[in-house]
Amino acid sequence: DAGITQSPRHKVTETGTPVTLRCHQTENHRYMYWYRQDPGHGLRLIHYSYGVKDTDKGEVSDGYSVSRSKTEDFLLTLESATSSQTSVYFCAISESRGGGRDEQFFGPGTRLTVL
Amino acid sequence: GDSVTQMEGPVTLSEEAFLTINCTYTATGYPSLFWYVQYPGEGLQLLLKATKADDKGSNKGFEATYRKETTSFHLEKGSVQVSDSAVYFCALTSSGNTPLVFGKGTRLSVIA
Numbered sequence: 001d002a003g004i005t006q007s008p009r010h011k012v013t014e015t016g017t018p019v020t021l022r023c024h025q026t027e028n029h030r031y032m033y034w035y036r037q038d039p040g041h042g043l044r045l046i047h048y049s050y051g052v053k054d055t056d057k058g059e060v061s062d063g064y065s066v067s068r069s070k071t072e073d074f075l076l077t078l079e080s081a082t083s084s085q086t087s088v089y090f091c092a093i094s095e096s097r098g099g100g101r102d103e104q105f106f107g108p109g110t111r112l113t114v115l
Numbered sequence: 116g117d118s119v120t121q122m123e124g125p126v127t128l129s130e131e132a133f134l135t136i137n138c139t140y141t142a143t144g145y146p147s148l149f150w151y152v153q154y155p156g157e158g159l160q161l162l163l164k165a166t167k168a169d170d171k172g173s174n175k176g177f178e179a180t181y182r183k184e185t186t187s188f189h190l191e192k193g194s195v196q197v198s199d200s201a202v203y204f205c206a207l208t209s210s211g212n213t214p215l216v217f218g219k220g221t222r223l224s225v226i227a
Contacts, residue, residue: 004158033214042204042219043159058214090158103149104215106158 003027004107006091012113019078021110023091025071031094032074033104034058034066036087043090049074081114088112117142121205121218128195128225136190136221138179138205146207148172148181148188149215153202162190162203195225 003026013019023032033048035058045058047066055066063085065077078085091107122137140146147166151159163172168183177192188205205218 040219043215043217045214048214092159103161103164106151106160108158 004091004093004105006089006107006110008110009108010111012115013081014115015082016080019081019112019114021076021089021091021112023074023076023107025074025093027093027105028071029093029095029105030071032068033092033094034064034074034076035090035092036060036085037090037109038087046076046089081112083114086112086114117146117207117209117216119205119207119216119218121203121221123219124202124222126221126223128223130197130225130227131194132225134190134192134195134199134223136203136205136223138188138190138218140186140188140205140207142186142207142209144209146209148179149206149208150177150179150188150190151204151206151217153204153220155201159204195223197225197227199223200225 005024007022031050034046035043037043044060046060046064047055047058049055049068052068067075089110092104094104118141120139149164150162152162153159163174165172165181168181171180179188179190181188202220202222204220206215208215
């Protein structure tokens with residue numbers, strides 16, 4: 001199994017509070033991704049990173065920010081959580097940018113509930 | 116933009132039945148195609164992939180063939196088991212090295 005951990009695994013928070021989710025990898029892969037999974041929507045890309053301090057927006061980036069100061073860590077921050085951000089969040093890594101040769105490996109997920 | 120459409124579930128089958136989950140795609144260039152599986156309470160894991168037309172990906176008894184003429188990548192298994200109960204996602208990435216685009220997922224339940 002790819003060495004990907006996510007923390008916390010479960011979190012309940014209140015509307016308006018900041019929340020940070022952490023993804024940690026031990027594979028030294030260049031690319032890291034944050035997705036959210038919601039019923040009826042599958043997985044949707046929030047942000048991704050193609051190197052330290054290099055990030056880009058995905059399909060549903062509004063309300064989220066990311067940071068990557070080290071190869072192994074990719075942080076997802078909800079500056080002011082809203083109920084619409086209640087979801088399961090998955091981190092993934094790949095050696096390339098999913099360029100058809102390298103699969104993405106997924107972490108176990110973080111279930112976030114915003115009350 | 117790129118997109119993936121897969122059949123909606125849930126799909127319920129009896130053990131040893133034949134499985135087909137349809138997946139069609141729209142993409143620029145020559146995408147690579149994937150099937151991911153998500154078991155209850157877990158993250159996604161790659162089931163199989165195909166990187167060019169007419170390639171067949173296979174793993175754990177599952178197969179899918181990359182059909183460029185019909186822009187399809189249907190997942191099949193000849194005899195399902197209870198342990199195959201999971202959510203299956205079709206996905207693609209275009210040749211321009213873009214991140215994965217996922218379908219909405221199909222939940223499969225296999226009953227003994």
